[in-house]
Amino acid sequence: MKASRSLVILLSIAVCVALPPFLPRHFVDLLVFAGIYTVAGLGVGLLLGQCGIANLGQIVFYAIGAYATAYLTVYVQAPAMVGFVVGMLISAALALTIGWPILRLTGYFLALATLAMGIVANALFFEWDWLTGGTLGIGGIPKLQIFSFVLDTPLRFYYLVLGVVAICLLLAHNLIRSRTGLALRAMRDSQDAAISLAVNPRALRTRIFILSALLGSVAGSLFAHYGGFANVQSFGIEKSINFLLIPVLGGATSLIGVVVGALFIAVVPELLSQFGGLHQILFGVALIGVVVLMPAGLTGALAEVWRRSAEGARP
Protein backbone atom coordinates (compact mmCIF):
# COMPACT_ATOMS: atom_id res chain seq x y z
CA MET A 1 0.00 0.00 0.00
CA LYS A 2 2.73 2.39 1.06
CA ALA A 3 4.88 1.60 -1.97
CA SER A 4 2.03 1.86 -4.45
CA ARG A 5 1.12 5.22 -2.95
CA SER A 6 4.59 6.67 -3.48
CA LEU A 7 4.51 5.27 -6.99
CA VAL A 8 1.24 7.06 -7.73
CA ILE A 9 2.64 10.33 -6.35
CA LEU A 10 5.86 10.02 -8.37
CA LEU A 11 3.89 9.19 -11.49
CA SER A 12 1.59 12.22 -11.10
CA ILE A 13 4.61 14.49 -10.55
CA ALA A 14 6.16 13.11 -13.73
CA VAL A 15 2.93 13.76 -15.65
CA CYS A 16 2.68 17.32 -14.26
CA VAL A 17 6.24 18.08 -15.35
CA ALA A 18 6.41 16.28 -18.69
CA LEU A 19 2.94 16.60 -20.19
CA PRO A 20 2.25 20.38 -20.47
CA PRO A 21 4.74 21.15 -23.31
CA PHE A 22 2.66 18.84 -25.50
CA LEU A 23 -0.66 20.40 -24.57
CA PRO A 24 -2.31 23.23 -26.50
CA ARG A 25 -1.54 26.69 -25.11
CA HIS A 26 -5.15 27.22 -24.10
CA PHE A 27 -5.10 24.14 -21.92
CA VAL A 28 -1.82 25.11 -20.24
CA ASP A 29 -3.51 28.41 -19.44
CA LEU A 30 -6.25 26.50 -17.60
CA LEU A 31 -3.63 24.49 -15.74
CA VAL A 32 -1.97 27.70 -14.55
CA PHE A 33 -5.30 28.81 -13.11
CA ALA A 34 -5.81 25.39 -11.56
CA GLY A 35 -2.41 25.82 -9.89
CA ILE A 36 -3.23 29.29 -8.58
CA TYR A 37 -6.60 28.03 -7.31
CA THR A 38 -4.85 25.10 -5.64
CA VAL A 39 -2.74 27.49 -3.55
CA ALA A 40 -5.75 29.59 -2.51
CA GLY A 41 -7.97 26.52 -2.08
CA LEU A 42 -5.33 24.81 0.05
CA GLY A 43 -5.78 27.54 2.67
CA VAL A 44 -9.54 27.00 2.70
CA GLY A 45 -8.99 23.24 2.66
CA LEU A 46 -6.75 23.31 5.74
CA LEU A 47 -9.39 25.29 7.62
CA LEU A 48 -12.23 23.03 6.47
CA GLY A 49 -10.51 19.65 6.60
CA GLN A 50 -8.37 20.10 9.71
CA CYS A 51 -10.41 22.58 11.77
CA GLY A 52 -13.95 22.13 10.41
CA ILE A 53 -14.24 25.83 9.53
CA ALA A 54 -16.04 26.82 6.32
CA ASN A 55 -14.28 29.97 5.14
CA LEU A 56 -16.26 32.04 2.64
CA GLY A 57 -13.88 35.00 2.88
CA GLN A 58 -10.75 33.75 1.14
CA ILE A 59 -11.32 36.26 -1.64
CA VAL A 60 -10.33 39.06 0.75
CA PHE A 61 -6.77 37.79 1.05
CA TYR A 62 -6.56 36.77 -2.60
CA ALA A 63 -7.52 40.34 -3.52
CA ILE A 64 -5.06 41.86 -1.03
CA GLY A 65 -2.23 39.85 -2.58
CA ALA A 66 -3.29 40.89 -6.08
CA TYR A 67 -3.69 44.57 -5.20
CA ALA A 68 -0.43 44.71 -3.24
CA THR A 69 1.40 43.31 -6.25
CA ALA A 70 -0.47 45.55 -8.69
CA TYR A 71 -0.01 48.77 -6.73
CA LEU A 72 3.61 48.24 -5.77
CA THR A 73 4.88 46.98 -9.12
CA VAL A 74 2.95 49.47 -11.27
CA TYR A 75 2.83 52.69 -9.22
CA VAL A 76 5.92 52.29 -7.01
CA GLN A 77 7.82 50.13 -9.53
CA ALA A 78 9.06 47.94 -6.74
CA PRO A 79 10.49 44.50 -7.50
CA ALA A 80 7.94 41.67 -7.69
CA MET A 81 9.17 40.16 -4.43
CA VAL A 82 8.10 43.28 -2.53
CA GLY A 83 4.54 42.85 -3.82
CA PHE A 84 4.42 39.25 -2.60
CA VAL A 85 5.87 40.10 0.81
CA VAL A 86 3.77 43.21 1.46
CA GLY A 87 0.62 41.35 0.39
CA MET A 88 1.44 38.54 2.80
CA LEU A 89 2.21 40.95 5.65
CA ILE A 90 -1.07 42.86 5.20
CA SER A 91 -3.04 39.61 4.87
CA ALA A 92 -1.48 38.14 8.00
CA ALA A 93 -2.12 41.31 10.02
CA LEU A 94 -5.72 41.46 8.83
CA ALA A 95 -6.29 37.75 9.44
CA LEU A 96 -5.04 38.22 12.99
CA THR A 97 -7.22 41.24 13.76
CA ILE A 98 -10.36 39.79 12.14
CA GLY A 99 -9.69 36.16 12.95
CA TRP A 100 -9.19 36.60 16.68
CA PRO A 101 -12.70 37.95 17.35
CA ILE A 102 -14.69 35.97 14.76
CA LEU A 103 -13.09 32.57 15.38
CA ARG A 104 -15.05 32.44 18.63
CA LEU A 105 -18.05 31.70 16.46
CA THR A 106 -18.70 28.20 15.17
CA GLY A 107 -20.49 26.39 12.37
CA TYR A 108 -22.79 28.33 10.10
CA PHE A 109 -22.32 31.54 12.03
CA LEU A 110 -18.62 31.54 11.36
CA ALA A 111 -19.21 30.74 7.69
CA LEU A 112 -21.60 33.67 7.46
CA ALA A 113 -19.23 35.98 9.32
CA THR A 114 -16.50 35.21 6.78
CA LEU A 115 -19.01 35.75 3.98
CA ALA A 116 -19.93 39.14 5.47
CA MET A 117 -16.21 39.94 5.65
CA GLY A 118 -15.93 39.19 1.93
CA ILE A 119 -18.85 41.47 1.10
CA VAL A 120 -17.43 44.34 3.16
CA ALA A 121 -14.02 43.95 1.54
CA ASN A 122 -15.50 43.83 -1.96
CA ALA A 123 -17.45 47.04 -1.32
CA LEU A 124 -14.29 48.73 0.00
CA PHE A 125 -12.19 47.62 -2.99
CA PHE A 126 -14.86 49.15 -5.19
CA GLU A 127 -14.92 52.45 -3.29
CA TRP A 128 -11.21 52.93 -2.68
CA ASP A 129 -10.41 53.54 -6.32
CA TRP A 130 -7.37 55.68 -5.42
CA LEU A 131 -5.81 52.43 -4.24
CA THR A 132 -7.43 49.71 -6.33
CA GLY A 133 -8.47 51.49 -9.50
CA GLY A 134 -12.14 50.53 -8.78
CA THR A 135 -13.90 48.89 -11.72
CA LEU A 136 -11.16 49.91 -14.15
CA GLY A 137 -8.60 48.17 -11.97
CA ILE A 138 -4.85 48.38 -12.32
CA GLY A 139 -3.36 47.17 -15.59
CA GLY A 140 0.14 46.72 -16.94
CA ILE A 141 1.47 44.59 -14.11
CA PRO A 142 4.91 43.41 -15.27
CA LYS A 143 5.60 39.77 -16.05
CA LEU A 144 7.56 37.87 -13.44
CA GLN A 145 11.15 37.10 -14.24
CA ILE A 146 13.71 34.87 -12.63
CA PHE A 147 17.08 36.58 -13.22
CA SER A 148 16.71 37.45 -16.91
CA PHE A 149 14.30 34.65 -17.78
CA VAL A 150 10.93 36.31 -18.38
CA LEU A 151 7.90 34.13 -17.58
CA ASP A 152 5.83 35.51 -20.42
CA THR A 153 4.16 32.38 -21.82
CA PRO A 154 1.60 30.19 -20.06
CA LEU A 155 4.06 27.28 -20.17
CA ARG A 156 6.88 29.18 -18.45
CA PHE A 157 4.51 30.52 -15.82
CA TYR A 158 3.07 27.04 -15.40
CA TYR A 159 6.38 25.67 -14.12
CA LEU A 160 6.68 28.49 -11.58
CA VAL A 161 3.14 27.80 -10.33
CA LEU A 162 3.86 24.08 -10.26
CA GLY A 163 6.88 24.75 -8.04
CA VAL A 164 4.86 26.97 -5.69
CA VAL A 165 2.07 24.37 -5.51
CA ALA A 166 4.58 21.62 -4.76
CA ILE A 167 6.21 23.62 -1.95
CA CYS A 168 2.84 24.57 -0.43
CA LEU A 169 1.57 20.98 -0.56
CA LEU A 170 4.78 19.69 1.02
CA LEU A 171 4.57 22.24 3.84
CA ALA A 172 0.89 21.48 4.37
CA HIS A 173 1.66 17.77 4.43
CA ASN A 174 4.28 18.32 7.13
CA LEU A 175 1.88 20.51 9.09
CA ILE A 176 -0.84 17.85 9.03
CA ARG A 177 1.60 15.17 10.16
CA SER A 178 3.06 17.30 12.95
CA ARG A 179 1.92 17.71 16.56
CA THR A 180 0.02 20.81 15.47
CA GLY A 181 -1.87 18.76 12.89
CA LEU A 182 -2.81 16.22 15.54
CA ALA A 183 -3.96 19.00 17.86
CA LEU A 184 -6.05 20.48 15.04
CA ARG A 185 -7.87 17.25 14.32
CA ALA A 186 -8.34 16.55 18.00
CA MET A 187 -9.92 19.98 18.34
CA ARG A 188 -12.13 19.45 15.29
CA ASP A 189 -13.43 16.09 16.50
CA SER A 190 -13.75 16.83 20.20
CA GLN A 191 -13.01 20.33 21.37
CA ASP A 192 -13.49 19.61 25.09
CA ALA A 193 -11.08 16.69 25.03
CA ALA A 194 -8.51 18.80 23.17
CA ILE A 195 -8.80 21.62 25.71
CA SER A 196 -8.20 19.15 28.51
CA LEU A 197 -4.96 18.21 26.73
CA ALA A 198 -3.79 21.85 26.88
CA VAL A 199 -4.74 22.77 23.32
CA ASN A 200 -5.82 26.40 23.04
CA PRO A 201 -8.51 26.22 20.33
CA ARG A 202 -8.87 29.88 19.55
CA ALA A 203 -5.14 30.54 19.27
CA LEU A 204 -4.64 27.46 17.13
CA ARG A 205 -7.52 28.32 14.83
CA THR A 206 -6.26 31.88 14.48
CA ARG A 207 -2.86 30.56 13.44
CA ILE A 208 -4.37 28.35 10.75
CA PHE A 209 -6.57 31.23 9.64
CA ILE A 210 -3.44 33.36 9.20
CA LEU A 211 -1.74 30.54 7.30
CA SER A 212 -4.80 30.27 5.07
CA ALA A 213 -4.69 34.04 4.48
CA LEU A 214 -1.00 33.84 3.52
CA LEU A 215 -1.75 31.16 0.94
CA GLY A 216 -4.62 33.26 -0.42
CA SER A 217 -2.35 36.28 -0.71
CA VAL A 218 0.38 34.38 -2.58
CA ALA A 219 -2.23 33.02 -4.99
CA GLY A 220 -3.55 36.55 -5.54
CA SER A 221 -0.08 37.92 -6.31
CA LEU A 222 0.51 35.10 -8.79
CA PHE A 223 -2.85 35.82 -10.41
CA ALA A 224 -1.99 39.53 -10.77
CA HIS A 225 1.37 38.78 -12.43
CA TYR A 226 -0.12 36.18 -14.72
CA GLY A 227 -3.15 38.14 -15.87
CA GLY A 228 -1.34 41.48 -15.90
CA PHE A 229 -4.27 43.28 -14.28
CA ALA A 230 -6.35 43.34 -11.10
CA ASN A 231 -9.87 44.75 -10.95
CA VAL A 232 -12.73 44.50 -8.52
CA GLN A 233 -14.81 42.19 -10.72
CA SER A 234 -12.21 39.44 -10.24
CA PHE A 235 -12.83 39.46 -6.49
CA GLY A 236 -16.60 38.92 -6.13
CA ILE A 237 -18.53 36.68 -3.77
CA GLU A 238 -18.80 34.01 -6.48
CA LYS A 239 -15.03 33.59 -6.40
CA SER A 240 -15.12 33.12 -2.63
CA ILE A 241 -17.74 30.43 -3.06
CA ASN A 242 -15.53 28.79 -5.70
CA PHE A 243 -12.58 28.76 -3.31
CA LEU A 244 -14.69 26.95 -0.73
CA LEU A 245 -15.93 24.52 -3.37
CA ILE A 246 -12.36 23.49 -4.23
CA PRO A 247 -11.75 21.43 -1.06
CA VAL A 248 -15.40 20.39 -0.86
CA LEU A 249 -15.46 18.97 -4.38
CA GLY A 250 -12.10 17.30 -4.12
CA GLY A 251 -12.35 16.09 -0.54
CA ALA A 252 -11.36 18.43 2.27
CA THR A 253 -9.33 16.08 4.41
CA SER A 254 -6.83 15.11 1.73
CA LEU A 255 -4.30 17.37 0.04
CA ILE A 256 -4.70 15.62 -3.30
CA GLY A 257 -8.39 16.44 -2.97
CA VAL A 258 -7.56 20.15 -3.07
CA VAL A 259 -5.63 19.68 -6.33
CA VAL A 260 -8.50 17.67 -7.83
CA GLY A 261 -11.02 20.28 -6.71
CA ALA A 262 -8.96 23.13 -8.20
CA LEU A 263 -8.69 21.25 -11.51
CA PHE A 264 -12.46 20.75 -11.44
CA ILE A 265 -13.14 24.45 -10.81
CA ALA A 266 -10.66 25.59 -13.48
CA VAL A 267 -11.29 23.02 -16.20
CA VAL A 268 -14.91 21.83 -15.96
CA PRO A 269 -16.61 25.20 -16.70
CA GLU A 270 -14.32 25.47 -19.73
CA LEU A 271 -15.22 21.97 -20.96
CA LEU A 272 -18.89 22.72 -20.43
CA SER A 273 -18.67 26.03 -22.29
CA GLN A 274 -19.18 24.16 -25.57
CA PHE A 275 -22.80 23.82 -24.47
CA GLY A 276 -23.13 27.60 -24.73
CA GLY A 277 -25.47 29.26 -22.27
CA LEU A 278 -26.33 25.94 -20.68
CA HIS A 279 -22.87 25.53 -19.17
CA GLN A 280 -23.58 27.48 -15.99
CA ILE A 281 -26.64 25.37 -15.29
CA LEU A 282 -24.63 22.20 -15.89
CA PHE A 283 -21.92 23.45 -13.53
CA GLY A 284 -24.48 24.04 -10.80
CA VAL A 285 -26.00 20.60 -11.36
CA ALA A 286 -22.55 18.97 -11.31
CA LEU A 287 -21.91 20.71 -8.01
CA ILE A 288 -25.20 19.47 -6.54
CA GLY A 289 -24.39 15.98 -7.77
CA VAL A 290 -21.01 15.93 -6.05
CA VAL A 291 -22.38 17.31 -2.77
CA VAL A 292 -25.32 14.89 -2.64
CA LEU A 293 -23.70 11.73 -4.00
CA MET A 294 -20.09 12.09 -2.80
CA PRO A 295 -20.02 13.53 0.72
CA ALA A 296 -16.27 12.90 0.97
CA GLY A 297 -15.60 14.63 -2.36
CA LEU A 298 -14.27 13.22 -5.61
CA THR A 299 -11.14 11.70 -4.06
CA GLY A 300 -13.19 10.28 -1.19
CA ALA A 301 -15.52 8.59 -3.67
CA LEU A 302 -12.56 7.22 -5.63
CA ALA A 303 -10.96 5.87 -2.46
CA GLU A 304 -14.27 4.18 -1.62
CA VAL A 305 -14.41 2.50 -5.03
CA TRP A 306 -10.75 1.47 -4.61
CA ARG A 307 -11.43 0.00 -1.17
CA ARG A 308 -14.48 -1.91 -2.34
CA SER A 309 -12.72 -3.39 -5.34
CA ALA A 310 -9.82 -4.43 -3.08
CA GLU A 311 -12.28 -6.12 -0.72
CA GLY A 312 -14.05 -7.75 -3.62
CA ALA A 313 -10.78 -9.16 -4.95
CA ARG A 314 -10.12 -10.88 -1.66
CA PRO A 315 -11.89 -14.24 -1.30
Next chain:
Amino acid sequence: MNVGLLAQSLLAGITNGLTYALIGIGLAAIFKGSRVPNAMQGEFSVVGAIVVVLLLTGHGWPYWLAILCGGLSGAILGAFIEVAFIRYMIRNAAPEDSYLLLTIGIGLSISAAVLYFFGRESHLLPGFGSDNLYIILDAVVREHVIWLIAISILLTIGLRQFYRTTSVGLKMMAASIDPVGAASIGIDVTLMRTFTFMLGGALGAAAGILITPIIPVDYMIGLQLTLKGFAAAILGGLTNPLGAAIGGLVLGIIEAMAIVGVSSSYKDVITFSLLILIMIAMPQGLLGRAGRTGG
Protein backbone atom coordinates in the same frame (compact mmCIF):
# COMPACT_ATOMS: atom_id res chain seq x y z
CA MET B 1 -31.24 67.63 7.64
CA ASN B 2 -34.94 68.38 7.25
CA VAL B 3 -37.89 66.34 8.44
CA GLY B 4 -38.95 65.41 4.93
CA LEU B 5 -35.64 63.83 4.04
CA LEU B 6 -35.50 61.99 7.33
CA ALA B 7 -39.04 60.70 6.96
CA GLN B 8 -38.46 59.70 3.36
CA SER B 9 -35.31 57.73 4.17
CA LEU B 10 -36.86 56.18 7.25
CA LEU B 11 -39.75 55.02 5.13
CA ALA B 12 -37.39 53.61 2.50
CA GLY B 13 -35.57 51.85 5.32
CA ILE B 14 -38.79 50.34 6.63
CA THR B 15 -39.81 49.20 3.14
CA ASN B 16 -36.43 47.58 2.41
CA GLY B 17 -36.29 46.24 5.94
CA LEU B 18 -39.63 44.48 5.58
CA THR B 19 -38.49 42.77 2.39
CA TYR B 20 -35.30 41.61 4.14
CA ALA B 21 -37.56 40.52 6.96
CA LEU B 22 -39.72 38.40 4.64
CA ILE B 23 -36.66 36.66 3.20
CA GLY B 24 -35.28 36.23 6.72
CA ILE B 25 -38.57 34.81 8.00
CA GLY B 26 -38.54 32.16 5.29
CA LEU B 27 -34.92 31.35 6.06
CA ALA B 28 -35.60 31.12 9.77
CA ALA B 29 -38.68 28.93 9.18
CA ILE B 30 -36.61 26.49 7.15
CA PHE B 31 -33.69 26.56 9.60
CA LYS B 32 -36.02 26.03 12.51
CA GLY B 33 -37.81 23.16 10.83
CA SER B 34 -34.87 21.33 9.30
CA ARG B 35 -31.54 22.81 10.49
CA VAL B 36 -30.70 23.60 6.87
CA PRO B 37 -29.20 27.09 6.38
CA ASN B 38 -30.89 27.79 3.09
CA ALA B 39 -28.46 29.74 0.93
CA MET B 40 -30.97 29.87 -1.94
CA GLN B 41 -33.86 31.56 -0.15
CA GLY B 42 -33.49 34.56 -2.48
CA GLU B 43 -33.96 32.28 -5.50
CA PHE B 44 -37.44 31.38 -4.23
CA SER B 45 -38.20 35.10 -4.54
CA VAL B 46 -36.74 35.26 -8.03
CA VAL B 47 -38.73 32.22 -9.18
CA GLY B 48 -41.96 33.48 -7.61
CA ALA B 49 -41.61 36.93 -9.13
CA ILE B 50 -40.69 35.62 -12.56
CA VAL B 51 -43.65 33.24 -12.65
CA VAL B 52 -45.92 36.21 -11.94
CA VAL B 53 -44.21 38.34 -14.60
CA LEU B 54 -44.59 35.57 -17.18
CA LEU B 55 -48.24 34.85 -16.40
CA LEU B 56 -49.22 38.51 -16.11
CA THR B 57 -47.41 40.09 -19.03
CA GLY B 58 -46.76 37.01 -21.15
CA HIS B 59 -50.13 35.30 -20.93
CA GLY B 60 -52.39 38.09 -19.71
CA TRP B 61 -53.66 36.28 -16.61
CA PRO B 62 -55.47 38.32 -13.94
CA TYR B 63 -53.03 39.71 -11.36
CA TRP B 64 -54.47 37.90 -8.34
CA LEU B 65 -54.35 34.52 -10.09
CA ALA B 66 -50.78 35.12 -11.26
CA ILE B 67 -49.76 36.01 -7.70
CA LEU B 68 -51.39 32.85 -6.39
CA CYS B 69 -49.49 30.75 -8.94
CA GLY B 70 -46.27 32.58 -8.07
CA GLY B 71 -46.65 31.69 -4.41
CA LEU B 72 -47.54 28.13 -5.33
CA SER B 73 -44.44 27.81 -7.53
CA GLY B 74 -42.27 28.72 -4.53
CA ALA B 75 -43.98 26.06 -2.42
CA ILE B 76 -43.59 23.42 -5.15
CA LEU B 77 -39.91 24.29 -5.60
CA GLY B 78 -39.40 24.01 -1.83
CA ALA B 79 -41.08 20.61 -1.73
CA PHE B 80 -39.00 19.45 -4.68
CA ILE B 81 -35.74 20.42 -2.97
CA GLU B 82 -36.69 18.57 0.20
CA VAL B 83 -37.92 15.43 -1.54
CA ALA B 84 -35.15 15.25 -4.14
CA PHE B 85 -32.08 16.19 -2.08
CA ILE B 86 -32.50 16.92 1.62
CA ARG B 87 -34.33 13.68 2.40
CA TYR B 88 -31.65 11.61 0.73
CA MET B 89 -28.83 13.49 2.46
CA ILE B 90 -30.41 13.18 5.90
CA ARG B 91 -30.85 9.45 5.39
CA ASN B 92 -27.13 9.21 4.57
CA ALA B 93 -26.17 11.36 7.57
CA ALA B 94 -24.46 13.97 5.42
CA PRO B 95 -22.07 16.33 7.27
CA GLU B 96 -23.49 19.63 8.47
CA ASP B 97 -21.61 21.82 5.99
CA SER B 98 -22.90 19.92 3.01
CA TYR B 99 -26.40 21.41 3.40
CA LEU B 100 -24.98 24.90 3.05
CA LEU B 101 -23.08 23.77 -0.06
CA LEU B 102 -26.09 21.97 -1.50
CA THR B 103 -28.22 25.10 -1.27
CA ILE B 104 -25.39 27.20 -2.74
CA GLY B 105 -25.31 24.77 -5.68
CA ILE B 106 -29.08 24.91 -6.13
CA GLY B 107 -28.93 28.69 -5.98
CA LEU B 108 -26.22 28.82 -8.68
CA SER B 109 -28.23 26.43 -10.89
CA ILE B 110 -31.47 28.39 -10.57
CA SER B 111 -29.73 31.69 -11.22
CA ALA B 112 -28.05 30.21 -14.30
CA ALA B 113 -31.36 28.71 -15.47
CA VAL B 114 -33.11 32.08 -15.14
CA LEU B 115 -30.32 33.68 -17.18
CA TYR B 116 -30.60 30.99 -19.84
CA PHE B 117 -34.37 30.85 -20.24
CA PHE B 118 -35.26 34.39 -19.30
CA GLY B 119 -32.31 36.55 -20.32
CA ARG B 120 -30.47 39.42 -18.70
CA GLU B 121 -33.36 41.88 -18.70
CA SER B 122 -34.85 42.98 -15.42
CA HIS B 123 -38.60 43.19 -14.94
CA LEU B 124 -40.94 45.23 -12.77
CA LEU B 125 -44.44 44.27 -11.72
CA PRO B 126 -47.25 46.81 -11.39
CA GLY B 127 -47.95 48.00 -7.84
CA PHE B 128 -50.77 46.47 -5.82
CA GLY B 129 -53.97 48.52 -5.66
CA SER B 130 -53.83 51.83 -7.49
CA ASP B 131 -50.85 53.98 -8.45
CA ASN B 132 -51.92 56.76 -6.06
CA LEU B 133 -49.32 58.64 -4.07
CA TYR B 134 -49.81 59.68 -0.45
CA ILE B 135 -47.98 62.22 1.67
CA ILE B 136 -47.04 61.10 5.19
CA LEU B 137 -44.91 63.52 7.26
CA ASP B 138 -43.61 65.24 4.11
CA ALA B 139 -42.60 61.85 2.64
CA VAL B 140 -44.13 60.64 -0.60
CA VAL B 141 -45.50 57.09 -0.39
CA ARG B 142 -46.72 54.84 -3.20
CA GLU B 143 -49.85 52.89 -2.45
CA HIS B 144 -47.94 49.67 -3.07
CA VAL B 145 -45.64 50.45 -0.15
CA ILE B 146 -48.64 50.57 2.17
CA TRP B 147 -49.80 47.20 0.83
CA LEU B 148 -46.29 45.81 1.28
CA ILE B 149 -46.11 46.95 4.89
CA ALA B 150 -49.59 45.63 5.69
CA ILE B 151 -49.08 42.26 4.00
CA SER B 152 -45.64 41.77 5.60
CA ILE B 153 -47.04 42.40 9.05
CA LEU B 154 -50.00 40.11 8.36
CA LEU B 155 -47.72 37.33 7.12
CA THR B 156 -45.48 37.63 10.18
CA ILE B 157 -48.37 37.52 12.64
CA GLY B 158 -50.07 34.80 10.60
CA LEU B 159 -46.93 32.66 10.71
CA ARG B 160 -46.66 33.05 14.47
CA GLN B 161 -50.29 32.03 14.91
CA PHE B 162 -49.77 29.13 12.51
CA TYR B 163 -46.91 27.75 14.62
CA ARG B 164 -48.77 28.33 17.88
CA THR B 165 -52.33 27.28 17.23
CA THR B 166 -52.78 25.06 14.20
CA SER B 167 -52.28 21.33 14.43
CA VAL B 168 -49.89 21.21 11.47
CA GLY B 169 -47.83 24.10 12.82
CA LEU B 170 -47.49 22.48 16.24
CA LYS B 171 -46.52 19.18 14.62
CA MET B 172 -43.88 20.96 12.55
CA MET B 173 -42.46 22.55 15.71
CA ALA B 174 -42.48 19.23 17.53
CA ALA B 175 -40.77 17.45 14.64
CA SER B 176 -37.98 20.03 14.58
CA ILE B 177 -37.42 20.23 18.35
CA ASP B 178 -37.40 16.51 19.04
CA PRO B 179 -37.64 14.32 15.91
CA VAL B 180 -37.50 11.02 17.81
CA GLY B 181 -40.09 12.04 20.35
CA ALA B 182 -42.34 13.44 17.64
CA ALA B 183 -42.09 10.23 15.62
CA SER B 184 -42.97 8.16 18.69
CA ILE B 185 -46.29 9.96 19.10
CA GLY B 186 -47.18 9.40 15.47
CA ILE B 187 -45.99 12.58 13.76
CA ASP B 188 -44.61 12.01 10.27
CA VAL B 189 -41.32 13.88 10.75
CA THR B 190 -40.27 13.62 7.10
CA LEU B 191 -43.60 14.98 5.88
CA MET B 192 -43.32 17.87 8.35
CA ARG B 193 -39.91 18.70 6.91
CA THR B 194 -41.43 18.75 3.43
CA PHE B 195 -44.12 21.10 4.74
CA THR B 196 -41.40 23.29 6.25
CA PHE B 197 -39.72 23.65 2.88
CA MET B 198 -43.05 24.36 1.17
CA LEU B 199 -43.75 27.05 3.74
CA GLY B 200 -40.27 28.54 3.35
CA GLY B 201 -40.58 28.45 -0.44
CA ALA B 202 -43.99 30.12 -0.40
CA LEU B 203 -42.75 32.83 1.97
CA GLY B 204 -39.72 33.42 -0.25
CA ALA B 205 -41.90 33.69 -3.34
CA ALA B 206 -44.27 36.05 -1.50
CA ALA B 207 -41.30 38.26 -0.61
CA GLY B 208 -40.20 38.32 -4.25
CA ILE B 209 -43.67 39.19 -5.52
CA LEU B 210 -44.07 41.95 -2.93
CA ILE B 211 -40.78 43.69 -3.75
CA THR B 212 -40.80 43.34 -7.54
CA PRO B 213 -43.01 46.44 -7.98
CA ILE B 214 -40.21 48.37 -6.22
CA ILE B 215 -36.97 46.54 -7.08
CA PRO B 216 -36.80 44.97 -10.56
CA VAL B 217 -36.16 41.22 -10.63
CA ASP B 218 -33.32 39.74 -12.65
CA TYR B 219 -31.20 36.59 -12.58
CA MET B 220 -28.57 38.05 -10.25
CA ILE B 221 -30.71 39.46 -7.47
CA GLY B 222 -31.29 36.15 -5.65
CA LEU B 223 -27.90 36.01 -3.94
CA GLN B 224 -28.18 39.61 -2.71
CA LEU B 225 -31.62 38.93 -1.27
CA THR B 226 -30.34 35.76 0.41
CA LEU B 227 -27.47 37.66 2.03
CA LYS B 228 -29.73 40.39 3.36
CA GLY B 229 -32.17 37.74 4.55
CA PHE B 230 -29.39 35.91 6.39
CA ALA B 231 -28.33 39.16 7.99
CA ALA B 232 -31.91 39.80 9.10
CA ALA B 233 -32.37 36.26 10.41
CA ILE B 234 -29.09 36.27 12.30
CA LEU B 235 -29.77 39.67 13.83
CA GLY B 236 -33.00 38.27 15.19
CA GLY B 237 -31.66 34.86 16.19
CA LEU B 238 -31.76 32.31 13.40
CA THR B 239 -34.47 30.03 14.77
CA ASN B 240 -37.08 32.63 15.50
CA PRO B 241 -39.19 33.88 12.56
CA LEU B 242 -40.50 36.84 14.56
CA GLY B 243 -36.93 37.75 15.44
CA ALA B 244 -36.06 37.67 11.75
CA ALA B 245 -38.84 40.17 11.12
CA ILE B 246 -37.47 42.56 13.72
CA GLY B 247 -33.90 41.91 12.51
CA GLY B 248 -34.89 42.81 8.95
CA LEU B 249 -36.57 46.00 10.08
CA VAL B 250 -33.53 47.03 12.13
CA LEU B 251 -31.25 46.22 9.21
CA GLY B 252 -33.31 48.25 6.75
CA ILE B 253 -33.45 51.28 9.04
CA ILE B 254 -29.70 51.14 9.78
CA GLU B 255 -29.04 50.92 6.06
CA ALA B 256 -31.26 53.92 5.34
CA MET B 257 -29.58 55.94 8.09
CA ALA B 258 -26.16 54.94 6.72
CA ILE B 259 -27.19 56.25 3.29
CA VAL B 260 -28.29 59.59 4.74
CA GLY B 261 -25.48 59.93 7.27
CA VAL B 262 -22.48 58.52 5.40
CA SER B 263 -22.99 57.69 1.74
CA SER B 264 -25.00 55.17 -0.25
CA SER B 265 -21.87 53.42 -1.45
CA TYR B 266 -20.89 52.46 2.09
CA LYS B 267 -24.25 50.97 3.09
CA ASP B 268 -23.13 47.35 2.59
CA VAL B 269 -19.90 48.05 4.47
CA ILE B 270 -21.82 49.41 7.44
CA THR B 271 -24.60 46.80 7.53
CA PHE B 272 -22.33 43.79 7.14
CA SER B 273 -19.69 45.09 9.57
CA LEU B 274 -22.49 45.59 12.05
CA LEU B 275 -23.69 42.06 11.34
CA ILE B 276 -20.26 40.66 12.24
CA LEU B 277 -20.16 42.76 15.40
CA ILE B 278 -23.62 41.62 16.48
CA MET B 279 -22.76 37.99 15.80
CA ILE B 280 -19.70 38.32 18.03
CA ALA B 281 -21.32 40.36 20.78
CA MET B 282 -24.76 38.73 20.77
CA PRO B 283 -24.48 35.20 19.41
CA GLN B 284 -28.17 34.53 20.12
CA GLY B 285 -29.38 37.53 18.15
CA LEU B 286 -31.22 40.64 19.26
CA LEU B 287 -34.11 38.79 20.84
CA GLY B 288 -31.67 36.86 22.97
CA ARG B 289 -33.55 33.58 23.27
CA ALA B 290 -31.28 30.54 23.20
CA GLY B 291 -30.70 29.59 19.57
CA ARG B 292 -30.66 25.90 20.26
CA THR B 293 -34.26 25.47 21.37
CA GLY B 294 -37.03 25.59 18.82
CA GLY B 295 -38.33 28.85 20.32
